[in-house]
Amino acid sequence: MKAKPNTDQFRLKKDPSAFLEGGAADTADRTEITQPAAETPKGPAAQPVVEAKVHREQKIFRLPLDLINELKREAYERSVKTGFRVTETELVEQSLRAFLRR
Numbered sequence: 001m002k003a004k005p006n007t008d009q010f011r012l013k014k015d016p017s018a019f020l021e022g023g024a025a026d027t028a029d030r031t032e033i034t035q036p037a038a039e040t041p042k043g044p045a046a047q048p049v050v051e052a053k054v055h056r057e058q059k060i061f062r063l064p065l066d067l068i069n070e071l072k073r074e075a076y077e078r079s080v081k082t083g084f085r086v087t088e089t090e091l092v093e094q095s096l097r098a099f100l101r102r
Contacts (some may be wrong), residue, residue: 071088071091071092072088074091075087075088075090075091078091
């Protein structure tokens with residue numbers, strides 16, 4: 001049986017075995033928020049912005065073809081208009097929230 005190779009010769013930023021732990025190292029890297037120095041507030045009120053994660057589950061629906069095509073078109077047009085990606089899921093979620101809150 002061969003021994004585990006020695007990786008000390010490589011200067012890696014991340015632990016090579018981090019992928020075995022569910023990618024916790026990559027998740028930690030992505031959650032760091034950096035702001036330009038000019039826009040960074042100073043004093044006791046300086047706190048990083050943290051987005052709350054919402055638990056989501058998959059729900060599968062069968063929709064009429066014309067509705068699917070309109071949804072795709074609307075997502076594309078909003079993406080072009082705003083310059084940011086607008087997904088079909090976002091549009092459906094906005095519509096359902098508006099409908100259910102009446």
